[in-house]
């Protein structure tokens with residue numbers, strides 16, 4: 431399978447106020463062509479940092495080690511100018527808050543025209559493309575909407591416009607960082623549906639960041655589970671959902687509201703909190719919260735190991751292999 435994105439030994443360190451913050455550590459991950467990868471993990475696990483690095487959107491004071499290859503081009507081997515040129519062309523994004531992507535004082539039509547400024551074609555063709563794309567993301571009265579301003583649109587419509595804007599450039603990689611958290615459940619379901627329908631408009635792959643395992647199972651082909659800045663498990667969605675091998679993945683699934691049938695309305699949560707990157711436990715980073723912890727876990731960090739079609743960083747995998 432051809433990989434559109436290859437992340438090799440990537441670590442991200444923020445300058446921090448008092449000390450360096452090693453927010454992402456040694457990630458190895460690939461996203462195949464025409465695949466949708468779900469990136470999941472609790473708050474603070476480094477999801478936005480990792481996609482920020484793919485988008486060249488991290489603060490200048492942060493340090494990125496390792497390699498991020500997009501279509502074989504090493505992003506951080508390029509000049510800053512070349513890298514910026516990839517954003518909005520090769521790599522496009524839909525963010526949590528579509529207001530950040532849209533300019534409040536410029537009409538939708540004009541903005542959609544501007545998003546295409548690096549593409550060939552006449553103004554008329556570009557306006558026509560914008561209108562078609564709005565229709566494709568389910569906006570019926572595209573002509574009217576093109577003349578309106580972002581504040582005249584509902585949150586769900588704005589997010590559709592943001593998706594249309596990102597897709598107009600036919601990116602090789604579309605990154606959506608929690609694009610539905612600001613929306614109500616019905617609109618969220620619609621936006622997910624649109625992304626699923628529109629996957630053909632991305633001439634490459636999609637990375638979808640979410641807290642929600644239910645969204646991953648509805649939308650994604652592959653999943654990567656991050657915890658406190660590290661990759662703990664990755665693999666095809668069906669496999670990881672059916673056979674979560676890392677206790678953290680199992681715990682996330684156990685907390686997924688769509689899989690739980692409680693009558694009390696109380697949702698289970700994972701006891702404890704994600705450690706800060708500046709205060710990591712020795713051994714396995716999940717060991718202080720892990721229900722299956724044993725002595726080795728507190729001493730030694732597990733390496734990411736192949737387990738069936740998945741990759742898992744847990745000593746239980748090696749112990750099981752040794753016992754077999």
Ligand SMILES: Nc1ncnc2c1ncn2[C@@H]1O[C@H](COP(=O)(O)OP(=O)(O)OP(=O)(O)O)[C@@H](O)[C@H]1O
Nearest residue numbers: 444446451453472473474475476477478479480707
């Ligand atoms: N500019 C920064 N300077 C210092 N630390 C930062 C900076 N940005 C993020 N961090 C830290 O890096 C870690 C990872 O943050 P990040 O935002 O990538 O996580 P996330 O998984 O996207 O979380 P969320 O689900 O809340 O969006 C956190 O501990 C965060 O406090």
Ligand SMILES: [Mg+2]
Nearest residue numbers: 477478479607
């Ligand atoms: Mg985030």
